[in-house]
Amino acid sequence: MQFSQLSANRFLNIPKVLKIIENEQQTAQLLLETLQVQNMQNICIVSGKGGSLKLASDITTHVKLGHQVLHHVIEDNSMAECIKLDIACAHHQIDLIVAIGGGKVIDVCKVAATTRNLSFAIIPTCLSSDCITSPVAVIKNKLGQNQSVAAALATFVFIDLKLIISAPKRLNLAGLGDLISNASALLDWEYAHKINQTPVDDFARLLSSASCDVLFKNPLFDITNLSDLKIVAEGLLISGLSMGFSGDSRPASGAEHLISHALDKLALGQGYHGEQVALATIYINEVRKLLDEPQIDDAIITLIKQCGLPTYPSQLLISQSDFLCAVTLANTMRPDRITILNHPGISPELLNQAFVNSFD
Numbered sequence: 001m002q003f004s005q006l007s008a009n010r011f012l013n014i015p016k017v018l019k020i021i022e023n024e025q026q027t028a029q030l031l032l033e034t035l036q037v038q039n040m041q042n043i044c045i046v047s048g049k050g051g052s053l054k055l056a057s058d059i060t061t062h063v064k065l066g067h068q069v070l071h072h073v074i075e076d077n078s079m080a081e082c083i084k085l086d087i088a089c090a091h092h093q094i095d096l097i098v099a100i101g102g103g104k105v106i107d108v109c110k111v112a113a114t115t116r117n118l119s120f121a122i123i124p125t126c127l128s129s130d131c132i133t134s135p136v137a138v139i140k141n142k143l144g145q146n147q148s149v150a151a152a153l154a155t156f157v158f159i160d161l162k163l164i165i166s167a168p169k170r171l172n173l174a175g176l177g178d179l180i181s182n183a184s185a186l187l188d189w190e191y192a193h194k195i196n197q198t199p200v201d202d203f204a205r206l207l208s209s210a211s212c213d214v215l216f217k218n219p220l221f222d223i224t225n226l227s228d229l230k231i232v233a234e235g236l237l238i239s240g241l242s243m244g245f246s247g248d249s250r251p252a253s254g255a256e257h258l259i260s261h262a263l264d265k266l267a268l269g270q271g272y273h274g275e276q277v278a279l280a281t282i283y284i285n286e287v288r289k290l291l292d293e294p295q296i297d298d299a300i301i302t303l304i305k306q307c308g309l310p311t312y313p314s315q316l317l318i319s320q321s322d323f324l325c326a327v328t329l330a331n332t333m334r335p336d337r338i339t340i341l342n343h344p345g346i347s348p349e350l351l352n353q354a355f356v357n358s359f360d
């Protein structure tokens with residue numbers, strides 16, 4: 001999506017506090033200290049109904065000393081939930097929203113904080129995407145389809161690695177998949193620049209590249225290892241910020257994201273966003289090979305195949321014909337965005353051959 005026309009005129013508020021810690025006890029204390037320093041009195045702690053509920057209750061108890069605290073539970077990432085949270089914030093004259101949970105909780109809090117022009121803090125319980133510092137929220141529309149909307153960045157981010165490592169491995173791998181796909185997105189950005197002079201913001205490109213390059217130098221990468229998980233956490237934070245600096249999602253979203261958006265639109269399969277974009281990264285690289293265009297490093301494909309991410313569409317309950325249907329629809333997801341899928345050499349036969357080369 002497009003946030004502004006000119007990144008040369010960009011203005012970005014980056015988080016005031018951005019802490020990665022390795023001690024579960026520290027998170028509540030850091031939040032409390034932040035509230036005191038910022039002189040914030042009325043706090044709304046938001047969680048989902050699953051694993052984040054207990055942590056949010058514990059932090060609510062801790063922060064209640066000296067503050068008015070409301071614990072608000074959301075059902076999903078629908079616009080109805082954003083409105084409910086907005087009403088709760090107005091009613092209780094909230095100074096700060098604290099999002100505790102995964103992508104859905106974070107997205108709803110982003111929208112409510114943006115609407116009400118409030119500061120907000122994020123305590124993620126997993127690393128499923130680069131949404132923590134991205135200026136985008138994914139919200140379900142009335143048809144139940146995910147839509148990206150522009151949103152403010154968090155004011156405070158506290159990432160507790162001990163908490164994150166206890167999340168389902170599949171969720172954290174999805175975050176890794178989202179991060180890895182930056183390498184593919186950057187090639188599409190360069191292709192768009194070559195084809196129609198799409199402006200490339202060099203600083204945003206540098207950030208995006210730095211966010212994932214370190215991954216590819218570690219052949220023994222293991223998401224269940226705390227130091228490797230920390231690299232993913234740092235990478236996802238930088239990746240989100242690269243989009244803010246660019247003024248659009250180009251540094252972290254190319255053809256592989258368009259295919260994922262098409263899969264969402266067609267309601268195909270049961271993959272997480274990061275799983276889908278990693279799968280599409282493998283596929284798009286085969287498309288590039290057949291077109292004799294620059295490709296991502298072999299080490300990137302090796303990492304996707306060895307880290308535990310799904311490497312066949314069937315693992316996400318997506319058939320060959322469904323996957324190719326999403327590929328065909330991908331260009332319509334963002335008609336203004338040039339990617340390798342706009343190459344004049346693209347044909348149904350080539351797209352089919354790329355599938356065979358990728359997944360057979």
Ligand SMILES: [Zn+2]
Pocket residue numbers: 129130178252253257273277
């Ligand atoms: Zn993404």
